[in-house]
Amino acid sequence: MDARTPEVPCGDLLQNAAENLLEEVEEHFQALTTTLNLRMEEMGSRIEDLQRNVDALMAQAGIQSSITEPS
Template sequence: MDARSPEAPGGRALRDVAEDLFQELQEHFQALTATLNLRMEEMGGRIEDLQKNVNDLMAQAGIDSPAQKHRLEDRTVI
């Protein structure tokens, strides 16, 4: 008798356990994905804040930021 056939003793129970396990793993994976996405968005916001703070400090120190230099170079290349 084939172990995968529904008539096999314990075959249905084994399939049910496997399906439950798969469902549980899928739920954990979805929760992990949501958590990672949230943390990546938070990190992106922190990086943007840090970049703004660095640019502000450079402006206070009278130093051109790389972004400003790049914009100036684009204008003079015409």
């Protein structure tokens, strides 16, 4: 008699299904990460545009900005 774990019927099939599911989850996670990074970059761009517009409006109004833009 063998001391190893008993073989489960369809064990290989279950393991393959679990591995496939894990691969799918990893692919979806990578796609989500990529999408989030792109949206964060886009939001950063919009914030920079907004800051430039606010600075321009403040300059037109003769108000000096107390916030300096990092170089």
